[in-house]
Amino acid sequence: MKKALKWICAFLAAAVLIALTAVISFKTAYNSFEDEFFLNKSNKISFNEDEVDADIISKFMEIKRRIETEYFLEYDENNLVEGAIKGMVDGLGDPYTKYYSAQEMKDRESKLQGEYVGTGISVSVQTEEYILVGSVKDDTPADYAEIKAGDRIVAIDGKTLAEYTNDEIWNMFTENGRTIVLSIIRGEESVEADLTVNNIVEQTVFSEMLDPQTGYIRISMFDANCSADFETEIDGLLKKGMKQLILDLRNNSGGLASEMSRIADSILPDGELMYYEIDRSGEKKNVKYSDAKALSIPIVVLVNGSTASAAEVMASMMRDSGSAELVGTKTYGKVAAQITVPFEDGTGLVFTVSQYYTKSGYNIQDTGLLPDKEIEPMEEYKNTSVQYIPRENDVQLNAALELLNGESDE
DSSP: OHHHHHHHHHHHHHHHHHHHHHHHHHHHHHHHHHHHHTSSGGGSOOOOTTTSOHHHHHHHHHHHHHHHHHOOSOOOHHHHHHHHHHHHHHTTOOTTOEEEOHHHHHHHHHHHTTEEEEOSEEEEEEOSSOEEEEEEOTTSHHHHTTOOTTOEEEEETTEEGGGSOHHHHHHHHHSTTOEEEEEEEETTEEEEEEEEOEEEEOOOEEEEESSSSEEEEEEOOBOTTHHHHHHHHHHHHHHTTOOEEEEEOTTOOOBOHHHHHHHHHHHSOTTOEEEEEEETTOOEEEEEEOOSOOOOSOEEEEEOTTOOTHHHHHHHHHHHTTSEEEEESOOOOOOEEEEEEEOTTSOEEEEEEEEEEETTOOOOTTTOOOOSEEOOOOGGGTTSOGGGSOGGGOHHHHHHHHHHTTOOOO
16 A cells, blocks of 8 residues: 555656656746747837827827727738838828838839839829929830929829828829829919820930030939949040030939949049048048049039939039039038838838938938029020920020030139
């Protein structure tokens, strides 16, 4: 009996030990998993308690609880998280920082590569009341429909912009083959324009000889092919006898800073400081200098209110280096440097990390560049894309030509 009791006690002790070991192992594994994947700071939402109002956090949690316990219709919680991400980015109040859907990222990348589905409209400002056309690309649906820079699009297919979400508007402007009717305010008149969204292979560099010694190059955007195209056009103009150059950056809204940098490098003198960036900590970074290759001829750069971003940086560095004078009107005032963070699902974040400065240390952001010679376009051509202004009526271009030829009154 005692022997049996002894075996029973031993068995129970072993069972307890095994159970306790299992519990400890499970708890350790669970805590490890929980700590790693749920309690890890990088995998949970946290806020700066000194800056975020606790009432706002409580409101967020209350709304989430209400949706989970009382909302009647079916929903996908992943969509709620996606919406929260987009709202968080929009909450920064930075018009140049944006969370893109997978389709928007695809369209954006295509556009930067110089081939995309769209209308050819470059948007300057978008509100609930109107879309302000910043510029219109050559040989695009918007170009054929005679849409002009400065047009205010107030309705699409007979509905006001407020009746659409931003995503719906984006989809309408990027759905290949779709025909849309735009209601436009142009000055004092109202017009309608029909256009069909189509595949666009964009040419961004245009050149010609204005006279036996004056070359002209217009860059509409710094896309992925821009610097190579620029080299080709410059070589062609030099072979034709170019002795001076008008570089037209009017209506150039920017693009790839790397392409702009290559073009500027081919123009500016050896060792010239081109630009640098200053980040949130005040540190100077990405300092760019020019190499030995240079274009040693007189240059005038044309700019206007739609000259923005990388185009402004280039215009500023050309003037700072003493390589060019600026003619036209004050530029847009946007020199935020951004990076793109792509995610595995195709979405992406484009956000501001620093600002550009050129040799003079001038910050163009929100102020723009004042040209050396300020010339307003003729009134009837203020909303006309520069490529459609008759040469005899393009007073900015003619002022640049006079400056190069030493005929200026100033």
